Amino acid sequence: MKKLLKKMEDVYAAAAFAEAGEHDTAREIVREEKRPEKRDRITKRPRTQLRAQGK
Secondary structure, three states: OHHHHHHHHHHHHHHHHHHOOOHHHHHHHHHHHHOOOOOOOOOOOOOOOOOOOOO
């Protein structure tokens, strides 16, 4: 529920900036919510064998 309220707040803020002629600021606000979070890979998957064995 908190994520939804935060998203709505960002949309309204972006709309207000766009109405005031601050289009770049509005785009930055909207772009921030679409950026994926950086995550560190903790475990590594084993590599699969791609070549035939014995040759």
